[in-house]
Amino acid sequence: MLRSSPTSSEPPKRKNENIFAAVINTLLHKEEALVGPPTNVRVEATSNSTAVVQWDFESQKADSFVIKYMHEPGNRMDTEKWKQLPVLSIDKENPKRFAIVSELNAHKPYAFCVLAVKNNRQGPCSDPPTVLESVTPTYMVQNLRVRWKTSGSVQLTWDYNGPRNVGFYVNHTGKKDYMNHELLEKTMSTPGFGHDLDEKTREYLWTNLRPHMMYTIHVGVRTLPPGARKYWPQEVVTVTDPTGPPFVDVPQLIESSGTQPGQQMIRLTPATEEYGPISHYWIIVVPANYSTEDVVNLDSIDLEKSTAEKRAQLARSLSVSPSKKLKRRAEFSEDRSHPKEKRARRATVPGAYVTARLSADRVRQFYRNNQPFVVGDSKLYDGFTNYPLEHNSHYRLMMRAFAKNDVRAKDSFEQRAPMSEKLSRMYSDSLLTEPFTIKSALRGASQKSSPWVGACIALFILLSIVGMLVCWWLRCNKKSAGRHPRHGSITKVALTGNIMNGGGMPGETSKLLSTSNEYGRQIMNPYEQMNGNHHMESSLDLYPLPRSHSRTNGYAPVPVPLPSLPNNGNNMTTVAHPAVPIAELANHIERLRMNNNIGFQTEFESIETGQHFTWEHSSAEMNKHKNRYANVAAYDHTRVVLSNVEGYPGMDYINANYVDGYDKPRSYIATQGPLQETFADFWRMVWEEQSVTIVMLTNLEERSRVKCDQYWPTRGTSSYGDIEVTLLESVHLAHYTMRTMRLKMIGEPEVREIKHLQYTAWPDHGVPDHPTPFLIFLKRVKTLNPHDAGPIISHCSAGIGRTGAFIVIDCMLERLRYENTVDIYGCVTSLRSQRSYMVQTEEQYIFIHDAVLDAVNSGSTEVPASRLHQHVQALMQPSADQMSGIDMEFRHLTTLKWTSNRCTVANLPANRGKNRMLSAVPYDSNRVIMHMISGIDGSDYINASWIDGYKERGAYIATQAPTNETARDFWRMIWEHNCPIIAMLVQTQERGQDLCSDYWPLETGVQVGNLVVEPMAEYDMKYYHLREFRLCDIHTNETRTVRQFQFMEWPEVGKPHKADHFLDFVTQVHNTYAQFGCTGPITVHCCSGAGRTAVFIALSIILDRMRAEHVVDVFTTVKLLRTERQNMIQEPDQYHFLYQAAYEYLAAYDNFS
Structure with a gap:
């Protein structure tokens, strides 16, 4: 923005000369003006001395503009004598359309006009001039500032004292320049993201930001409808904190005959500085018997300590003293242990040590000159002596890259994140090299x-x-508890193990079992897979597990001994239900499902209820009113005990129990949905247990019955006892809602932030039709919950049914990360010994099995957007059978079956003739139902399915192309379900076949049933056509506008040649939907309503999720669509195109390169 001071007009001349000059000037300007005046000039006061002037100018190109203005103009509209402010622009092809005029007089009126300049010739000024009645900021926020920031978030605050009945809007753009791992200068920018906020909001937390990115953030005022308008915003620029690089290449071992004894030559590659400038590197020597899991994320202080010990040992053998610098580091590491910090530290790795510290410039020099580094050359590298390696010893090497931390040090104290915010790690590790051996110096002898x-x-x-x-x-x-997934540059992909062998991504191959299923696909443990991005792991582990965090009190081993439990009249004291290998899980479930689920019924009914435990505190008279259900009590031996309040008996009671996880005791708290009288107790429990994640598995009301009372504020801040709860953000998605809340204990300075995730897609009765959305939700929960936090608090209504299912599924998926077996029966038995009736129904028990099987079958296919290019390159590598990873993914999709889906209505005699293809008909559970016409069988049927979007349930209708017989039903569906937009992805004729009827009128309106469809306009937009229609109900005279977008570049065979054109088409459809404030579903059709239609919807979901979460998961997106309509994505080319389009979208913005 330009803030130049205005220039004064020329001094006055004699009257005659002035008149003569004005006439000549007017005549010359009329002859020489090459451009017309700007239009729609708007002026707003941004402070008591500045104003912003905006204008439109689209008809002709201009080189620059000039703003003219006059203080207290009165009737002086002769703009020749007004002050002038040139508006210059670096981009001559697209000059700026706004400028800030400064040095104005407060609270005084001003008049403004704007003229364009072309080839040094000024055009006429906008007429009439725009008058600003007073230089007084009205709709303007004040004191916009950054309260704190981290590598991935920025907390904003502001003040506002203007008119009421308004809201706020926030948006941001980001940009940064950095050097990648090939030492090439790169520029990265992010597209604009924005949110609208309500009037009471005075702060906003931006999350999912990129590290070390310069963000320009705007906060402005918006008026509400009618007459909605967005006013000029305030601006703040900030840079997010740096972190360690996203990956570090493993050192490359070099075989050389010239290497001296005790030495090993390696080649080093610098790390990308995408997440912040690199300060230096450590070259770390590790004994060969250690794996990456043992040493990755080893604490730097512990590593320095083990280095000092190793160096002392080597120095004694070589009679050399360790450097003073290393001694100081060792002493400092001893002083860093604070007894108040009871955080368990992992033990050091004996024998691992730092052999050299190299500056970033030095590593870059090695890389440019193709110069190797010699480990063991006895030289001193910034305080670390590079001692020779021991003869006949086996080693591995790794490299650790450190980001510069002086950036954080420069931040003002006010901008530092609160203690409750987890700071990003400032280093990243490479993988380990392959083991190598140092040969003896006496080899020749x-x-x-x-x-x-x-x-x-x-x-x-x-x-x-x-x-x-x-x-x-x-x-x-072995089933060891000491093996834990770690962070670092580890990359594993789903579905194949040999995809990665062709290169493209630094990482390890997926851990696979030796068995294959009937389709020849290797069965793997999906939760052994990690994607290498330390912000969003593909496995459920987002944080490093400390070595002390071992499995100490998991659920009981199988067979489950039950000597103290009632045996339902039997004499058996042991129920033998062995763990099920994942290779046999599908067959095991099929056996249980036989004969109308008789196996599930028998197994579920044999699980002990655990009712012999006591619940005296729940039944105490003073506590009975705190129980939502009289028959759901909290066992005494596992109940959550709150802090006592002196003089108030029973204040330590809440209907909640600790529940053990797979590898950690008290991983969860299972509790009932809070009652109004227990709100304060609930939030006190959250505070005292230091929990940061609340999982809610019910709606507030279901089937007209209150299932849970709303215990959080709808907006702003509410107090519950001594706890203040502030709602910071609420994000509503198709299957769940994520809320961010801030907690503060009254009278204490500490502030904490928690996540509240509510799964909203669990039906009022029974269980979800498919587990995939629930697994996506569970993964988001685990991603947001750090390992060092308190228990995850989970509740439904009673806190036993859905809550039990959630905990069992999570435990089983956690088990899959360490073992290749599952034990659902044993887990439910263990849970019932900790809280009564956990997993309440047989349906829930079956759903748990289906969810675990779905996770096993599909693996983990989520990848960070920043790694998509490398991920696609790896998937394109052919395997031994010449099938690429993408082809294997698609083939696997075609093998997945969903037994709960039925298509009975589509196959009724009255409806079969309405279907173009019997392989693409709607499921009964989500078909689009129309009003029944009296006397006409099947009149409520149309071949159309409700499809969920990323943010909304039923955001789309996927349907086949209308036939001549079903065109009337098509328009009736458009009207009855208030569809504002139709996306058409087919021509009426292709390859000599009629694929779609001409269901719309071309010139004049036609009556279709009770509707009149009238064409209003048609626009040719190069690669798509836009048609507008007016629909009118002849009975009510109600009218609506429907817009049809027809994509014209889909070839008769294959996929679109230009992904960017289709991306623009998808974007235009959704932008139009938002621009006109539409509320109904977008109707999408091709011929079958399954192939190209699925591409459009899947790509829409992929892009929405990419923008919100910065991750891409093509496989899961398509799998989810296939649970909603048959054969969504019909051809391998269409599946390839989704990856291509997603990558080209990212490349277009250079956003996640």
Whole structure:
């Protein structure tokens, strides 16, 4: 924005000369003006001395503009003598359309006009001039500032004292320049994101931001309808904190005959500075028997301590003293242990040490000059002596890259995040190199000795290798609690293990079982997979697990001993239900499902209820009113005990129980939906247990019955006892709502932030039709909940049914990360010993099995948007059978079956003739139902399905192209379901076949049933046509406007040649929907309503999720669509196109490169 001071007009001349000059000037300007005046000039006061002037100018190009203005103009409308402010622009092709005029007099009137300049010739000024009655800011926020920030979030606050009945809007754009790992300068920018806020909001938390990105954030005032308008915003610029780089390349071992004894040559690659400038690197030596899981994320202080110990040992053997710098570091690391911080630290890795510290400039120099680095050259590298490696020893190497932390140090204290905000890690690790051996210096002498010595050495080496392989096999197969997924540059993809072998992404191959299913696809443990992005893991682990965080009190092993539980009259004291290998899980479930689920029924009914435990506190008279249901009590031995309040008996009681997780005791708290009289107790429990995640699995009201009272504020701040709860943000998505809340104990300075996730897609009766949306929700919960937080608090209404299902599924998925078996029966039995009746119904028990099987079958296919390019490159690599990873994903999609889906209505005799293809008909559960016409069988049927979007349930209707017989039903559906937009992805004729009827009128209106459809306008937009129609109900005379977008570039065979054109088409459809404030579903059709239609809807969902979460999951998106309509995405080309379009969308913005 330009803030130049205005220039004064020329001094006055004699009257005659002035008149003559004005006449000549007017004549010359009329002859020489090359451009017309700007239009729609708007002026707003932004302070008591400044105003912003905006205008439109679209008809002709201009080189620049000039603003003319006059203080207290009165009737002086001769603009020749007004002050002038040139508006210059760097971009001559697109000059600015606004400017800030400064040095104005407060509370005084001003008149403004704007003229355009072309080839140094001024055009006429806008007429009439625009008058600002008073330089007084009215609809303007004040004191916009950044309260605090992290690497991924910015907390904004502002003041506002203007007129009421308004709201606020916020938006941001981001940009940064950085050097990538190939030392190329890159520029990254983010498209604009915005939100509307209500009048009471005075702060906003931007999340999902990118590290070390310069964000320009605007906050402005908007008036509400009617007459809605957005006023000029205030602006603040901030840079998010840096973090360690997204990945670090593993050092490359170099074989060289010139290497000295005790040395190993390596080649180093610098890390990308996308997440912040790199300060330096550590070269770390690790004993060969350690794996990446053992050392990645090893605390730097612990590593320095082990380095000091190792160096002291080496120094003694070489009679050399460790450097003073390293000694100081070791002493400092000892002083860093604060007894108040009881956070358990992992033990050091014996034998691991830092051998060199290299500056970022030095590593870049190595890379540019293709110069190797020699480990063990005995030189000093910034305080670390690079001692020779020991002879006949086995090693592995890794590199740790550190981001510069002086950026955070420069931030003012006010901008630092509160203690409750987890700071990002300032370093990242590479993977480990392959093991290598340092040969003996006496190799030459050994070769001269007798042959049997050489044979013994060879035999020894062979035995050592065999021993290492045996140890490695044992480590991979044992069910150890010490093996935990870590952060770092680890990348695993779903569906195939050999996809990654072709390169493209630094990482390990997926852990696979040795079995294959009937389709030849290898069965794997899906939660052993990680995508390498430390912000959003593909596995459910987002935070490093401390080594002390081992499995100490999981659910009981199988067979489950039940000596103290009632046995329903039987003499058995043990119920033998062995764990099920995941390779056999599908067959196991099929056996339980036989004969109308008789296996599930028998197994579920055999699970003990655990009712022999006591619940004296729940039944105490003083506490009975705190129980939502009289028969759902909290067991005494696992109940959550709140802090006592002196003089108030029973204040320590809440109907809640601790529940153990798979690898951690008290991982969850299962509780009832809070009552109004227990709101204060609930929030006190959240505070005292230091929980940061609340999972809600019910709606407030279901089937006209109150299931839970609203215990959080609708907006602003509410107090519940001693806890103040402030709603910061509420994001409503198709299947769940995510709320961000701030907690504060009255009278204490500490402030905490929690996430409240409410799953809104659980039906009023029974269980969800498909587990995929629930698994997506569960993954979001785990992503947002750090491992060092308190228990996840989960509740439904009673806190036993849906809550029990949630906990069992989470435990089983957690188990899959360490074992290749599941034990649902044993887990439910264990849960029922901690809270009564956990997993309430047989339906829920079956749903748990279906959810776990769905997770096993599909794996983890989510990838960070920033890694999409490398992910696609890896998926494109052909396997041994010449099938790429993308093709394998699609083939696997075609094998998935959903037994709960039925299509009986579509196949009724009255409806079969309405279907173009019997392989693309709607499921009964989500078909579009129309009003029944009396006396006409099947008149409520149309081949159309409700499809959920990313943000809304039923955001789309997927339907086949109308036939001549069903065109009347099509328009009736458009009217009855208030569809404002039709997206058409087919021509009426392709390859000589009629694929769609001409269901719309071309020139004059036609009557279709009770509707009149009248064409209003048609626009040719190069690669799509836009048609507008007016629909009128002849009975009520109600009219509506419907817009049809027809994409014209889909070839008769294959996929669109230009993804950017289709992306623009999808964007235009949704922008038009938003622009006109539409509320109904978008109707999408091709010929079948399943192929191209699915591409449009899937891409819409993928782009929405990409913008909101910065992740891409094509496989899960398509799988979800296939649960809503048959055969969505019909061809491999269409599936490929989704990946192509998603990548081109990112590349167009250079947003997540």
